[in-house]
Amino acid sequence: MSRRVVVIGAGAVGAACAFVLAREGHRVVLVEPGPPGGAQAASHGNAGWISPESVVPIATPGLWRKVPRLLSDPEGPLTVRPLALPGLLPWLWRFLTANATAERATRTSRALAALLHDAVDRHQALAAEAGCPDLVVRSGHLYIWRDRAAFETDRFGWALRRAAGVVWRDLSAEELAQEEPALSRAWRFGVLVETGGQVCDPSALVKAYVEAARRLGAEHVCTRATGFRLEHGRLRAVETERGAIDADAAVIAAGIRSGALARAAGDRIPLASERGYHVMIRDPEVSVRTPVMAADVKAPLTPMTGGLRVAGQVELAAIDDPPDWRRAAILERAAASLLPGLPRPLPRERVTVWMGHRPSVADGLPVIGGSRASPDILLAFGHGHVGLAAAPKTAALIADLLAHRPPCIDLALYSPARFR
Secondary structure: OOOEEEEEOOOHHHHHHHHHHHHOOOEEEEEOOOOOOOOOOHHHHOOOEEOOOOOOOOOOOOHHHHHHHHHHOOOOOEEEOHHHHHHHHHHHHHHHHHOOOHHHHHHHHHHHHHHHOOHHHHHHHHHHHHOOHHHEEOOOEEEEEOOHHHHHOOHHHHHHHHHOOOOOEEEOHHHHHHHOOOOOOOOOEEEEEOOOEEEOOHHHHHHHHHHHHHHOOOEEEOOOEEEEEEEOOEEEEEEEOOEEEEOOEEEEOOHHHHHHHHHHOOOOOOEEEEEEEEEEEOOOOOOOOOOEEEOOOOOOEEEEOOEEEEEEEEEEOOOOOOOOOHHHHHHHHHHHHHOOOOOOOOOHHHEEEEEEEEEEEOOOOOEEEEOOOOOOEEEEEOEHHHHHHHHHHHHHHHHHHHOOOOOOOOOHHHOHHHHO
């Protein structure tokens, strides 16, 4: 049955939802205050990885012991704004305890694997339908360590990946040098996950999904959603800064701004921004052939259409706090240490920087399912580090829910009801 569906948010998840729902014959209205694919969305500036191997929760057992050391390292991958700390404490407590045992982490890993195992195939199929097949490639992903012993310290995470069906190939120092000749020789052990993929231009892919939805009749309204009008538990309209939009159903996929909308729909989701940064280097003197992640730097290098992207950092802060561009400078130094052929300093005219908000639910899983207030309002947000990768599967699940079809995977672990 065709319904008038308002999709709130035009990041990767919202764009994919709009495309898939329009393809199924729904009358889609996409509500987004900025341009689809614009810098306001996390998907615009992420590392572009489509990683079926991203099945390890960020907070694994024992992480709490490492937090003081991580926070004391000014060059480290994690920082917390002191003034934001009191407000973040409830989220941080859930974050550190949700996967504090091997059993809990394994359960979360299985749920992530169900979302991600076919992510590259789904993105390639969706990109082909949208007319942009060249934007998604099965590139493989290369993880590197100083030596094999350093790799062994992360055996729990790689055991979770193996249990999820991830296959990889070990690379010696010599093989690593052949695979990536521009890398520093300080890295002497690698793991190549050949099934990984990448998006060559995340912003262009999101735009392409929205344009494909438009060709199928979807409409983009440039405004911000503020709430919902309900009658006897059924949705009648989505309220926006430009007035009400009549709707039979709505999908909340507004990234970090989803928390307030979920509250308006009766659900309090423990959502926080893991703010991330990137540095984009146009026409770099050297680059990598395959997307590369150095384990102790946590700054993936990704060759893209516009140059070399260095992304990373987790900065916990209030949503509206200004960027701390020192975090981008850390990424620049990381790129220089990984690729000694880059000039120091980088020519400023060829460098752009960006900061965005990863919308992260405290237990490491997104919320996908119906709201408390109405079965007509669906939640599809909180994907953290895997929003781009999980977007097509999330869109398929939302389409199943709207059509009252049995979803292709069990949605119990992603349900917003787990926080009620």
